Amino acid sequence: MRPASPGTGAREALGPLAWCCAGVCLLVLAVAVLGPPLAPGSPTEQVGPPFAGPGAGLPLGTDFLGRDLAARLLHGGWVVLALAVGATALATLLGAGGGIWLGLAAGRGGEIVMRAVDLLAVFPPLLLMLLLATGAPAGDLAVLVAVGLAATPFSLRVTRAATRRVAATGYVLTARARGDGWTAVVRYDVLPNIAGTVLADAGIRFVAAVHLTATAGFLGLGRGAPDANWGRMIRENLPGAALNPLPVLLPAALLAAFAVAVNLLADRVAERVAGLDTSGSDG
Protein backbone atom coordinates (compact mmCIF):
# COMPACT_ATOMS: atom_id res chain seq x y z
CA MET A 1 0.00 0.00 0.00
CA ARG A 2 1.35 3.40 -0.93
CA PRO A 3 1.51 5.71 2.09
CA ALA A 4 -0.59 8.82 1.65
CA SER A 5 1.60 11.70 0.61
CA PRO A 6 2.39 13.95 3.58
CA GLY A 7 0.94 16.92 1.77
CA THR A 8 -2.75 17.07 1.03
CA GLY A 9 -3.31 16.78 -2.67
CA ALA A 10 -0.07 16.49 -4.61
CA ARG A 11 -1.87 17.44 -7.80
CA GLU A 12 -3.98 20.38 -6.64
CA ALA A 13 -3.56 23.87 -8.13
CA LEU A 14 -0.70 25.99 -6.80
CA GLY A 15 -3.03 28.26 -4.86
CA PRO A 16 -2.90 31.96 -3.99
CA LEU A 17 -0.10 31.57 -1.43
CA ALA A 18 2.26 30.18 -4.03
CA TRP A 19 1.43 33.01 -6.42
CA CYS A 20 2.10 35.55 -3.66
CA CYS A 21 5.45 33.90 -3.03
CA ALA A 22 6.33 34.00 -6.70
CA GLY A 23 5.45 37.71 -6.73
CA VAL A 24 7.65 38.41 -3.69
CA CYS A 25 10.53 36.45 -5.26
CA LEU A 26 10.27 38.43 -8.48
CA LEU A 27 10.11 41.73 -6.60
CA VAL A 28 13.25 41.01 -4.56
CA LEU A 29 14.99 39.67 -7.67
CA ALA A 30 14.10 42.88 -9.49
CA VAL A 31 15.59 45.00 -6.68
CA ALA A 32 18.77 42.93 -6.69
CA VAL A 33 19.25 42.70 -10.45
CA LEU A 34 17.95 46.08 -11.60
CA GLY A 35 19.26 47.90 -8.52
CA PRO A 36 22.91 48.44 -9.51
CA PRO A 37 22.16 50.12 -12.89
CA LEU A 38 19.22 52.11 -11.48
CA ALA A 39 20.76 53.33 -8.22
CA PRO A 40 21.05 57.11 -8.24
CA GLY A 41 24.17 57.59 -6.11
CA SER A 42 27.35 55.77 -5.17
CA PRO A 43 27.00 53.03 -2.52
CA THR A 44 30.43 53.78 -1.01
CA GLU A 45 30.51 57.58 -0.90
CA GLN A 46 29.91 59.34 2.41
CA VAL A 47 26.97 61.72 1.99
CA GLY A 48 25.89 62.61 5.51
CA PRO A 49 26.29 61.92 9.23
CA PRO A 50 26.13 58.27 10.38
CA PHE A 51 22.69 56.80 11.09
CA ALA A 52 20.84 59.90 9.89
CA GLY A 53 17.11 59.43 9.48
CA PRO A 54 15.32 59.78 6.14
CA GLY A 55 15.53 63.32 4.76
CA ALA A 56 15.93 65.41 1.65
CA GLY A 57 17.92 63.59 -1.04
CA LEU A 58 18.33 60.57 1.24
CA PRO A 59 14.99 58.75 1.09
CA LEU A 60 16.04 56.10 3.63
CA GLY A 61 18.74 57.92 5.58
CA THR A 62 22.35 56.82 6.01
CA ASP A 63 24.25 53.84 7.38
CA PHE A 64 27.00 53.59 10.04
CA LEU A 65 29.53 55.47 7.87
CA GLY A 66 27.07 58.03 6.60
CA ARG A 67 26.58 56.37 3.21
CA ASP A 68 23.33 56.50 1.27
CA LEU A 69 21.24 53.56 2.47
CA ALA A 70 19.02 53.48 -0.62
CA ALA A 71 22.03 53.15 -2.93
CA ARG A 72 23.55 50.45 -0.74
CA LEU A 73 20.30 48.51 -0.65
CA LEU A 74 20.06 48.61 -4.44
CA HIS A 75 23.68 47.45 -4.83
CA GLY A 76 23.77 44.89 -2.02
CA GLY A 77 21.42 42.16 -3.18
CA TRP A 78 23.16 41.22 -6.39
CA VAL A 79 26.12 39.50 -4.76
CA VAL A 80 24.00 37.41 -2.37
CA LEU A 81 21.68 36.12 -5.10
CA ALA A 82 24.39 35.66 -7.74
CA LEU A 83 26.50 33.59 -5.36
CA ALA A 84 23.48 31.50 -4.40
CA VAL A 85 22.61 30.86 -8.05
CA GLY A 86 26.23 30.00 -8.85
CA ALA A 87 26.51 27.65 -5.88
CA THR A 88 23.23 25.94 -6.77
CA ALA A 89 24.39 25.46 -10.36
CA LEU A 90 27.67 24.00 -9.13
CA ALA A 91 25.93 21.64 -6.71
CA THR A 92 23.37 20.54 -9.29
CA LEU A 93 25.99 19.89 -11.98
CA LEU A 94 28.25 17.96 -9.62
CA GLY A 95 25.35 16.19 -7.94
CA ALA A 96 23.51 15.27 -11.13
CA GLY A 97 26.69 14.14 -12.90
CA GLY A 98 27.90 12.11 -9.96
CA GLY A 99 24.43 10.82 -9.15
CA ILE A 100 23.74 9.53 -12.67
CA TRP A 101 27.14 7.87 -12.79
CA LEU A 102 26.71 6.26 -9.38
CA GLY A 103 23.13 5.26 -10.12
CA LEU A 104 24.09 3.41 -13.28
CA ALA A 105 27.48 2.04 -12.27
CA ALA A 106 26.67 0.23 -9.05
CA GLY A 107 30.11 -1.26 -8.62
CA ARG A 108 32.68 -1.43 -5.89
CA GLY A 109 34.07 1.98 -6.84
CA GLY A 110 30.63 3.51 -6.46
CA GLU A 111 30.39 2.32 -2.86
CA ILE A 112 33.67 4.01 -1.98
CA VAL A 113 32.56 7.26 -3.62
CA MET A 114 29.27 7.12 -1.69
CA ARG A 115 31.22 6.77 1.55
CA ALA A 116 33.23 9.87 0.67
CA VAL A 117 30.00 11.72 -0.15
CA ASP A 118 28.49 10.71 3.20
CA LEU A 119 31.61 12.04 4.86
CA LEU A 120 31.22 15.42 3.20
CA ALA A 121 27.57 15.49 4.29
CA VAL A 122 28.61 15.19 7.96
CA PHE A 123 30.35 18.56 7.74
CA PRO A 124 28.05 21.33 8.94
CA PRO A 125 27.84 23.62 5.85
CA LEU A 126 28.79 26.72 7.78
CA LEU A 127 31.89 24.99 9.15
CA LEU A 128 32.92 24.02 5.61
CA MET A 129 32.48 27.61 4.55
CA LEU A 130 34.54 28.97 7.45
CA LEU A 131 37.29 26.42 6.77
CA LEU A 132 37.55 27.32 3.10
CA ALA A 133 37.46 31.00 4.00
CA THR A 134 40.45 30.47 6.30
CA GLY A 135 42.46 28.59 3.72
CA ALA A 136 41.62 30.57 0.61
CA PRO A 137 42.31 34.25 0.17
CA ALA A 138 39.31 36.44 0.96
CA GLY A 139 37.02 36.35 -2.04
CA ASP A 140 33.59 35.47 -3.26
CA LEU A 141 34.82 32.36 -5.07
CA ALA A 142 35.58 30.61 -1.77
CA VAL A 143 32.01 31.28 -0.61
CA LEU A 144 30.57 29.98 -3.89
CA VAL A 145 32.64 26.80 -3.82
CA ALA A 146 31.93 26.16 -0.14
CA VAL A 147 28.17 26.61 -0.51
CA GLY A 148 28.16 24.47 -3.65
CA LEU A 149 30.19 21.70 -2.06
CA ALA A 150 28.00 21.73 1.04
CA ALA A 151 24.90 21.12 -1.08
CA THR A 152 26.44 18.56 -3.45
CA PRO A 153 26.06 15.44 -1.27
CA PHE A 154 22.29 15.98 -0.95
CA SER A 155 21.86 16.63 -4.68
CA LEU A 156 23.92 13.59 -5.46
CA ARG A 157 21.89 11.29 -3.22
CA VAL A 158 18.61 12.48 -4.72
CA THR A 159 19.85 12.07 -8.31
CA ARG A 160 21.36 8.68 -7.54
CA ALA A 161 18.11 7.41 -6.07
CA ALA A 162 16.11 8.74 -9.04
CA THR A 163 18.55 7.20 -11.51
CA ARG A 164 18.35 3.86 -9.76
CA ARG A 165 14.58 3.90 -10.02
CA VAL A 166 14.88 4.52 -13.77
CA ALA A 167 17.59 1.90 -14.15
CA ALA A 168 15.33 -0.66 -12.46
CA THR A 169 12.43 -0.10 -14.87
CA GLY A 170 14.04 -1.97 -17.71
CA TYR A 171 14.34 0.89 -20.20
CA VAL A 172 18.03 1.01 -19.54
CA LEU A 173 18.44 -2.72 -19.83
CA THR A 174 16.50 -2.78 -23.11
CA ALA A 175 18.50 0.11 -24.49
CA ARG A 176 21.77 -1.51 -23.52
CA ALA A 177 20.68 -4.82 -25.04
CA ARG A 178 19.82 -2.96 -28.24
CA GLY A 179 23.42 -1.82 -28.34
CA ASP A 180 23.00 1.83 -27.30
CA GLY A 181 26.07 3.47 -25.78
CA TRP A 182 26.04 4.90 -22.26
CA THR A 183 25.85 8.50 -23.52
CA ALA A 184 22.74 7.66 -25.55
CA VAL A 185 21.20 5.86 -22.56
CA VAL A 186 21.80 8.84 -20.30
CA ARG A 187 20.57 11.30 -22.93
CA TYR A 188 17.39 9.49 -24.03
CA ASP A 189 16.43 7.11 -21.21
CA VAL A 190 17.70 8.53 -17.94
CA LEU A 191 17.72 12.33 -18.22
CA PRO A 192 14.11 12.81 -19.40
CA ASN A 193 12.90 10.69 -16.49
CA ILE A 194 14.90 12.35 -13.74
CA ALA A 195 14.87 15.96 -15.00
CA GLY A 196 11.86 16.92 -12.86
CA THR A 197 13.40 15.49 -9.71
CA VAL A 198 16.74 17.16 -10.39
CA LEU A 199 15.12 20.56 -10.99
CA ALA A 200 12.90 20.33 -7.91
CA ASP A 201 15.95 19.36 -5.91
CA ALA A 202 17.83 22.34 -7.30
CA GLY A 203 15.04 24.52 -5.89
CA ILE A 204 15.57 23.08 -2.42
CA ARG A 205 19.35 23.53 -2.72
CA PHE A 206 18.76 27.13 -3.78
CA VAL A 207 16.91 27.83 -0.53
CA ALA A 208 19.84 26.54 1.49
CA ALA A 209 22.29 28.41 -0.75
CA VAL A 210 20.49 31.73 -0.18
CA HIS A 211 20.69 31.13 3.57
CA LEU A 212 24.36 30.33 3.43
CA THR A 213 25.50 33.13 1.14
CA ALA A 214 23.55 35.67 3.18
CA THR A 215 25.07 34.22 6.35
CA ALA A 216 28.52 34.43 4.75
CA GLY A 217 27.94 38.13 4.17
CA PHE A 218 26.71 38.52 7.73
CA LEU A 219 29.83 36.82 9.10
CA GLY A 220 32.07 39.01 6.92
CA LEU A 221 33.26 36.27 4.54
CA GLY A 222 33.73 36.90 0.83
CA ARG A 223 34.53 40.26 -0.71
CA GLY A 224 34.75 42.67 2.22
CA ALA A 225 34.13 46.36 2.80
CA PRO A 226 33.29 48.75 1.29
CA ASP A 227 31.09 46.77 -1.11
CA ALA A 228 27.42 46.60 -0.19
CA ASN A 229 25.98 43.20 0.79
CA TRP A 230 22.59 42.74 2.44
CA GLY A 231 23.96 40.20 4.91
CA ARG A 232 26.88 42.34 5.96
CA MET A 233 24.76 45.53 6.12
CA ILE A 234 22.74 43.96 8.95
CA ARG A 235 25.89 43.25 10.93
CA GLU A 236 27.52 46.64 10.24
CA ASN A 237 24.51 48.65 11.25
CA LEU A 238 23.42 46.64 14.29
CA PRO A 239 25.12 48.99 16.81
CA GLY A 240 23.08 51.97 15.59
CA ALA A 241 19.72 50.25 15.36
CA ALA A 242 18.34 52.54 18.04
CA LEU A 243 19.26 55.70 16.05
CA ASN A 244 18.01 54.61 12.63
CA PRO A 245 16.57 51.09 12.48
CA LEU A 246 16.14 51.17 8.69
CA PRO A 247 19.73 50.10 7.79
CA VAL A 248 19.14 46.89 9.79
CA LEU A 249 15.46 46.30 9.13
CA LEU A 250 15.36 46.84 5.35
CA PRO A 251 18.10 44.40 4.29
CA ALA A 252 16.78 41.93 6.87
CA ALA A 253 13.24 42.30 5.49
CA LEU A 254 14.39 41.83 1.89
CA LEU A 255 16.44 38.75 2.75
CA ALA A 256 13.70 37.32 4.96
CA ALA A 257 10.98 37.88 2.36
CA PHE A 258 13.04 36.28 -0.37
CA ALA A 259 14.19 33.32 1.74
CA VAL A 260 10.69 32.59 3.03
CA ALA A 261 9.06 32.94 -0.38
CA VAL A 262 11.61 30.72 -2.11
CA ASN A 263 11.30 28.15 0.67
CA LEU A 264 7.50 27.98 0.35
CA LEU A 265 7.71 27.77 -3.45
CA ALA A 266 10.38 25.08 -3.43
CA ASP A 267 8.30 23.09 -0.95
CA ARG A 268 5.23 23.27 -3.21
CA VAL A 269 7.27 22.20 -6.23
CA ALA A 270 8.99 19.38 -4.34
CA GLU A 271 5.59 18.13 -3.16
CA ARG A 272 4.59 17.61 -6.78
CA VAL A 273 7.66 15.56 -7.56
CA ALA A 274 7.02 12.44 -5.51
CA GLY A 275 9.74 10.82 -3.50
CA LEU A 276 11.89 13.88 -3.03
CA ASP A 277 13.69 14.14 0.28
CA THR A 278 13.39 17.69 1.59
CA SER A 279 15.02 17.09 4.92
CA GLY A 280 18.51 18.06 3.81
CA SER A 281 17.54 21.61 3.06
CA ASP A 282 17.59 22.87 6.59
CA GLY A 283 21.13 22.09 7.61
Add this chain to the structure above:
Amino acid sequence: MSWSLFLLRRLAALVPTLAALSVLVFGATELLPGDAVGAVAGPDATEAERAAVRERLGLDDDPVTRYLRWAGGAVRGDLGTAYTGGRAVHELIASRLPHSLLLAGLALAVTVPLSIALGLWAGSRAGRRADRAVSTGVLLVAGLPEFVTATALWWLLAGELGLLPRVSLVPLGGSPLDTPEILVLPALTLAATGVAVGTRLVRSASAEAVASPWIEAARLRGVGGARLAVRHVLPGALAPATQAFGLITGALVGGAIVVETVYGYPGIGLELQQAVAHRDIPLVQGIALVLCAATLATVLLADLAARALDPRRGSLR
Protein backbone atom coordinates in the same frame (compact mmCIF):
# COMPACT_ATOMS: atom_id res chain seq x y z
CA MET B 1 22.04 -7.87 15.54
CA SER B 2 22.72 -7.61 19.25
CA TRP B 3 23.23 -4.28 20.98
CA SER B 4 26.91 -4.79 21.81
CA LEU B 5 27.76 -5.81 18.25
CA PHE B 6 25.83 -2.83 16.86
CA LEU B 7 27.56 -0.43 19.23
CA LEU B 8 30.98 -1.94 18.56
CA ARG B 9 30.53 -1.65 14.81
CA ARG B 10 29.40 1.94 14.96
CA LEU B 11 32.23 2.94 17.29
CA ALA B 12 34.75 1.20 15.07
CA ALA B 13 33.41 3.08 12.05
CA LEU B 14 33.77 6.35 13.97
CA VAL B 15 37.57 6.21 14.06
CA PRO B 16 38.29 6.14 10.29
CA THR B 17 35.50 8.68 9.72
CA LEU B 18 37.04 11.12 12.16
CA ALA B 19 40.49 10.48 10.66
CA ALA B 20 39.17 11.23 7.17
CA LEU B 21 37.43 14.38 8.42
CA SER B 22 40.67 15.50 10.07
CA VAL B 23 42.43 15.19 6.69
CA LEU B 24 39.70 17.36 5.16
CA VAL B 25 39.97 19.94 7.94
CA PHE B 26 43.74 20.07 7.68
CA GLY B 27 43.74 20.09 3.89
CA ALA B 28 41.17 22.86 3.56
CA THR B 29 43.04 25.18 5.90
CA GLU B 30 46.68 24.36 5.17
CA LEU B 31 46.90 23.60 1.49
CA LEU B 32 44.76 26.37 0.07
CA PRO B 33 46.77 29.44 -0.82
CA GLY B 34 45.97 31.52 2.28
CA ASP B 35 48.76 33.56 3.79
CA ALA B 36 49.38 32.17 7.29
CA VAL B 37 52.80 33.80 7.56
CA GLY B 38 51.42 37.23 6.70
CA ALA B 39 48.73 36.76 9.35
CA VAL B 40 51.32 36.04 12.06
CA ALA B 41 54.22 38.27 11.03
CA GLY B 42 52.08 41.27 10.12
CA PRO B 43 51.63 42.92 6.73
CA ASP B 44 54.91 44.89 6.74
CA ALA B 45 57.31 42.24 8.04
CA THR B 46 60.70 42.00 6.34
CA GLU B 47 61.69 38.90 4.38
CA ALA B 48 63.96 37.78 7.25
CA GLU B 49 61.15 38.08 9.78
CA ARG B 50 58.84 36.10 7.50
CA ALA B 51 61.47 33.38 7.15
CA ALA B 52 61.84 33.25 10.93
CA VAL B 53 58.08 32.84 11.33
CA ARG B 54 58.03 30.04 8.73
CA GLU B 55 60.84 28.34 10.59
CA ARG B 56 59.13 28.69 13.98
CA LEU B 57 55.77 27.40 12.72
CA GLY B 58 57.41 24.56 10.81
CA LEU B 59 55.77 25.62 7.57
CA ASP B 60 58.75 24.57 5.45
CA ASP B 61 58.12 20.85 6.03
CA ASP B 62 56.09 18.94 3.49
CA PRO B 63 52.30 18.73 4.04
CA VAL B 64 52.26 15.06 5.02
CA THR B 65 54.79 15.59 7.80
CA ARG B 66 52.87 18.60 9.03
CA TYR B 67 49.58 16.68 9.00
CA LEU B 68 51.08 13.75 10.89
CA ARG B 69 52.59 16.09 13.46
CA TRP B 70 49.23 17.83 13.95
CA ALA B 71 47.17 14.62 14.02
CA GLY B 72 49.69 12.95 16.35
CA GLY B 73 49.35 15.86 18.72
CA ALA B 74 45.57 15.79 18.44
CA VAL B 75 45.47 12.13 19.48
CA ARG B 76 47.37 13.06 22.63
CA GLY B 77 45.01 15.97 23.26
CA ASP B 78 47.48 18.65 22.13
CA LEU B 79 46.12 20.77 19.28
CA GLY B 80 48.97 23.25 19.11
CA THR B 81 49.17 26.90 20.11
CA ALA B 82 46.90 29.65 18.85
CA TYR B 83 48.68 32.31 16.79
CA THR B 84 46.90 35.16 18.52
CA GLY B 85 47.26 35.27 22.28
CA GLY B 86 49.63 32.29 22.34
CA ARG B 87 47.35 30.07 24.45
CA ALA B 88 47.11 26.33 23.96
CA VAL B 89 44.23 25.50 21.60
CA HIS B 90 42.88 22.67 23.74
CA GLU B 91 42.70 24.99 26.77
CA LEU B 92 40.78 27.59 24.77
CA ILE B 93 38.37 24.94 23.53
CA ALA B 94 37.94 23.48 27.01
CA SER B 95 37.05 26.90 28.39
CA ARG B 96 34.52 27.73 25.64
CA LEU B 97 32.91 24.38 24.80
CA PRO B 98 30.86 24.06 28.04
CA HIS B 99 29.21 27.42 27.31
CA SER B 100 28.13 26.22 23.88
CA LEU B 101 26.97 22.86 25.20
CA LEU B 102 24.84 24.63 27.79
CA LEU B 103 23.25 26.75 25.07
CA ALA B 104 22.66 23.76 22.78
CA GLY B 105 21.22 21.78 25.68
CA LEU B 106 18.77 24.56 26.54
CA ALA B 107 17.75 24.92 22.89
CA LEU B 108 17.19 21.16 22.59
CA ALA B 109 15.21 21.09 25.84
CA VAL B 110 12.76 23.50 24.23
CA THR B 111 12.95 22.08 20.72
CA VAL B 112 12.36 18.38 21.30
CA PRO B 113 9.11 18.40 23.33
CA LEU B 114 7.64 21.33 21.42
CA SER B 115 8.31 19.90 17.97
CA ILE B 116 7.05 16.45 18.96
CA ALA B 117 3.82 17.94 20.30
CA LEU B 118 3.27 20.25 17.33
CA GLY B 119 4.35 17.69 14.75
CA LEU B 120 2.18 14.95 16.22
CA TRP B 121 -0.81 17.25 16.43
CA ALA B 122 -0.44 18.43 12.83
CA GLY B 123 0.52 15.00 11.50
CA SER B 124 -2.57 13.34 12.97
CA ARG B 125 -4.67 15.89 11.08
CA ALA B 126 -2.74 15.65 7.80
CA GLY B 127 -4.44 17.73 5.13
CA ARG B 128 -6.89 19.48 7.41
CA ARG B 129 -6.89 23.18 8.19
CA ALA B 130 -4.94 22.90 11.45
CA ASP B 131 -2.24 20.92 9.69
CA ARG B 132 -1.97 23.46 6.91
CA ALA B 133 -1.70 26.34 9.39
CA VAL B 134 1.05 24.61 11.36
CA SER B 135 2.88 23.43 8.25
CA THR B 136 2.86 26.83 6.59
CA GLY B 137 3.84 28.64 9.79
CA VAL B 138 6.69 26.25 10.38
CA LEU B 139 7.83 26.59 6.79
CA LEU B 140 7.84 30.37 7.22
CA VAL B 141 10.10 30.22 10.27
CA ALA B 142 12.33 27.53 8.74
CA GLY B 143 12.75 29.75 5.71
CA LEU B 144 14.35 32.54 7.73
CA PRO B 145 18.14 32.55 7.97
CA GLU B 146 19.20 32.26 11.63
CA PHE B 147 20.88 35.63 11.68
CA VAL B 148 17.68 37.30 10.53
CA THR B 149 15.69 35.58 13.31
CA ALA B 150 18.41 36.54 15.76
CA THR B 151 18.46 40.15 14.62
CA ALA B 152 14.68 40.41 14.72
CA LEU B 153 14.41 38.94 18.23
CA TRP B 154 17.30 41.08 19.41
CA TRP B 155 15.77 44.25 18.00
CA LEU B 156 12.36 43.48 19.44
CA LEU B 157 13.13 42.02 22.88
CA ALA B 158 16.41 43.72 23.75
CA GLY B 159 16.10 46.93 21.76
CA GLU B 160 12.49 48.10 21.59
CA LEU B 161 11.07 46.43 24.68
CA GLY B 162 14.32 46.42 26.66
CA LEU B 163 13.38 43.19 28.43
CA LEU B 164 16.67 41.38 27.99
CA PRO B 165 20.35 42.35 27.85
CA ARG B 166 21.64 43.34 24.41
CA VAL B 167 24.93 41.51 24.75
CA SER B 168 25.40 38.08 26.35
CA LEU B 169 28.57 38.90 28.28
CA VAL B 170 29.85 36.30 30.72
CA PRO B 171 31.91 37.70 33.62
CA LEU B 172 35.57 36.68 33.53
CA GLY B 173 36.04 33.27 35.07
CA GLY B 174 32.30 33.03 35.72
CA SER B 175 29.64 30.82 34.21
CA PRO B 176 26.66 31.85 32.08
CA LEU B 177 24.48 30.46 34.85
CA ASP B 178 25.53 33.36 37.13
CA THR B 179 23.43 35.63 34.89
CA PRO B 180 20.84 33.32 33.36
CA GLU B 181 19.01 36.16 31.56
CA ILE B 182 21.82 36.35 28.97
CA LEU B 183 20.97 32.81 27.84
CA VAL B 184 17.38 33.60 26.92
CA LEU B 185 17.86 35.31 23.57
CA PRO B 186 20.50 32.94 22.14
CA ALA B 187 18.57 29.86 23.27
CA LEU B 188 15.29 31.28 21.97
CA THR B 189 16.80 31.95 18.53
CA LEU B 190 18.26 28.47 18.26
CA ALA B 191 15.02 26.93 19.49
CA ALA B 192 12.91 28.88 16.97
CA THR B 193 14.78 27.39 14.05
CA GLY B 194 15.01 24.00 15.74
CA VAL B 195 11.27 23.80 16.43
CA ALA B 196 10.51 24.80 12.83
CA VAL B 197 12.71 22.09 11.37
CA GLY B 198 11.79 19.50 14.01
CA THR B 199 8.05 19.99 13.63
CA ARG B 200 8.27 19.43 9.87
CA LEU B 201 10.13 16.18 10.35
CA VAL B 202 7.89 14.85 13.13
CA ARG B 203 4.82 15.90 11.17
CA SER B 204 5.77 14.02 8.03
CA ALA B 205 6.74 10.94 10.07
CA SER B 206 3.41 11.06 11.95
CA ALA B 207 1.41 11.65 8.77
CA GLU B 208 3.02 8.55 7.31
CA ALA B 209 2.31 6.55 10.47
CA VAL B 210 -1.33 7.73 10.51
CA ALA B 211 -1.82 6.42 6.98
CA SER B 212 -0.58 2.96 7.96
CA PRO B 213 -2.84 -0.10 8.29
CA TRP B 214 -2.20 -0.57 12.02
CA ILE B 215 -3.53 2.89 12.78
CA GLU B 216 -6.58 2.09 10.70
CA ALA B 217 -6.98 -1.09 12.72
CA ALA B 218 -6.69 0.85 15.97
CA ARG B 219 -9.29 3.34 14.73
CA LEU B 220 -11.64 0.52 13.83
CA ARG B 221 -11.23 -0.86 17.34
CA GLY B 222 -12.51 2.49 18.55
CA VAL B 223 -9.26 4.04 19.76
CA GLY B 224 -9.17 7.77 19.13
CA GLY B 225 -8.02 11.19 20.26
CA ALA B 226 -4.98 11.61 22.45
CA ARG B 227 -4.74 7.89 23.20
CA LEU B 228 -4.43 7.10 19.51
CA ALA B 229 -1.82 9.81 19.03
CA VAL B 230 0.37 8.91 21.99
CA ARG B 231 0.04 5.13 22.12
CA HIS B 232 -0.22 4.29 18.43
CA VAL B 233 1.06 7.08 16.21
CA LEU B 234 3.94 8.33 18.33
CA PRO B 235 5.91 5.05 18.65
CA GLY B 236 5.89 4.59 14.89
CA ALA B 237 6.83 8.19 14.22
CA LEU B 238 9.44 8.60 16.93
CA ALA B 239 12.22 6.47 15.45
CA PRO B 240 12.46 8.35 12.15
CA ALA B 241 11.96 11.60 14.05
CA THR B 242 14.87 10.79 16.37
CA GLN B 243 17.23 10.47 13.45
CA ALA B 244 15.93 13.83 12.29
CA PHE B 245 16.78 15.33 15.68
CA GLY B 246 20.32 14.17 15.07
CA LEU B 247 20.28 16.31 11.94
CA ILE B 248 18.92 19.26 13.90
CA THR B 249 21.70 18.96 16.43
CA GLY B 250 24.11 19.13 13.51
CA ALA B 251 22.35 22.27 12.37
CA LEU B 252 22.66 23.64 15.91
CA VAL B 253 26.42 23.63 15.39
CA GLY B 254 26.05 25.97 12.43
CA GLY B 255 23.36 27.98 14.20
CA ALA B 256 25.56 28.40 17.25
CA ILE B 257 28.25 30.10 15.16
CA VAL B 258 25.75 32.68 13.96
CA VAL B 259 23.80 33.11 17.18
CA GLU B 260 26.89 33.41 19.39
CA THR B 261 28.26 36.01 16.99
CA VAL B 262 25.08 38.08 17.04
CA TYR B 263 24.81 38.14 20.82
CA GLY B 264 28.53 38.06 21.60
CA TYR B 265 27.99 34.90 23.67
CA PRO B 266 31.43 33.46 24.53
CA GLY B 267 31.00 29.96 23.11
CA ILE B 268 32.99 27.90 20.68
CA GLY B 269 31.14 29.32 17.66
CA LEU B 270 32.16 32.89 18.43
CA GLU B 271 35.71 31.70 19.05
CA LEU B 272 35.73 29.97 15.65
CA GLN B 273 34.36 33.02 13.90
CA GLN B 274 37.04 35.23 15.46
CA ALA B 275 39.76 32.67 14.68
CA VAL B 276 38.69 32.71 11.02
CA ALA B 277 38.73 36.51 10.99
CA HIS B 278 42.32 36.46 12.38
CA ARG B 279 43.36 33.53 10.15
CA ASP B 280 44.45 31.73 13.30
CA ILE B 281 44.94 28.38 11.60
CA PRO B 282 45.73 26.09 14.59
CA LEU B 283 42.70 27.40 16.45
CA VAL B 284 40.40 26.99 13.41
CA GLN B 285 41.63 23.45 12.85
CA GLY B 286 41.24 22.53 16.51
CA ILE B 287 37.72 23.88 16.81
CA ALA B 288 36.69 22.37 13.46
CA LEU B 289 37.95 18.96 14.56
CA VAL B 290 36.08 19.17 17.86
CA LEU B 291 32.89 20.24 16.05
CA CYS B 292 33.22 17.34 13.60
CA ALA B 293 33.66 14.92 16.49
CA ALA B 294 30.63 16.43 18.22
CA THR B 295 28.53 16.09 15.06
CA LEU B 296 29.55 12.45 14.61
CA ALA B 297 28.76 11.76 18.26
CA THR B 298 25.27 13.26 17.94
CA VAL B 299 24.53 11.29 14.80
CA LEU B 300 25.57 8.13 16.62
CA LEU B 301 23.48 9.01 19.69
CA ALA B 302 20.48 9.71 17.48
CA ASP B 303 20.89 6.37 15.71
CA LEU B 304 21.15 4.60 19.07
CA ALA B 305 18.02 6.33 20.31
CA ALA B 306 16.18 5.54 17.08
CA ARG B 307 17.14 1.89 17.45
CA ALA B 308 16.00 1.81 21.06
CA LEU B 309 12.70 3.52 20.23
CA ASP B 310 11.82 1.47 17.18
CA PRO B 311 8.80 -0.56 18.30
CA ARG B 312 9.49 -3.25 15.71
CA ARG B 313 12.57 -4.32 17.64
CA GLY B 314 10.48 -4.81 20.75
CA SER B 315 13.22 -3.31 22.93
CA LEU B 316 11.28 -0.31 24.16
CA ARG B 317 10.50 -1.94 27.50
